[in-house]
Amino acid sequence: MDPFLQAAIAEAEAGLAEGGIPIGSVLVYQNRIIGRGHNRRVQHGSAILHGEMDALENAGRLPAQVYRDSVLYTTLSPCAMCSGAILLYGIPRVVIGENQTFVGEEKLLQQRGVELEIVQDQSCIDLMQNFIAARPELWNEDIGV
């Protein structure tokens, strides 16, 4: 498997082990991970730290040119907030572990020229489907439902 998707899955698993929602993400620049993160809703009582947002936050302040040469990996199709962050920073490519559980703003991203790759990885699907079966109210809260 792509080692960067594997790193995003490791983040999702770390979140699950902390009692959180198992979604992870990494930001990759010049073939190197420059930011890692996972959903922190439960852990930090956060309304904004989705996995992708946490990876962007942990990457720190970056020049525009770095984002424009980066790839964002995420275990799950990015929601409107995370898609908006991708658009804000002009990240040109997103690798998505799965979109079987949830389809985020993929159409909007594509309309704006972001290249998407959907891996449909079974371990990403299992992580989310097991979590949603166990904690449906947390998942709904995370997507504003």
Added chain:
Amino acid sequence: MDPFLQAAIAEAEAGLAEGGIPIGSVLVYQNRIIGRGHNRRVQHGSAILHGEMDALENAGRLPAQVYRDSVLYTTLSPCAMCSGAILLYGIPRVVIGENQTFVGEEKLLQQRGVELEIVQDQSCIDLMQNFIAARPELWNEDIGV
């Protein structure tokens, strides 16, 4: 002036006094401020704490129904990330201090049914225009340019 826009401006001014980018926001539910925030790029080295995001974060974890009955006030037209957060949580109405300096994703928000009110407040305009004249590189970084 609307006291909630005034509170968002007070947040922007607090950010400026801290050496930050002067954009502030409040989340209002049932005529009461439940979250206040301002841009923390400089103060926290943050890539994601725009004023609106900070207000949402400071409001904490909320049931979907609260967002759907809330109004977000912001001193400046919301960027793609903050607009995405508004869409994620289904916030139905956004009051925007000004969009003369910067026009965010207003069209997308309106297409998705979010009601926008543009106040075009001179103090909001002055805060941003003075800041951009003084620190153009910080402003560009904040919008991924």
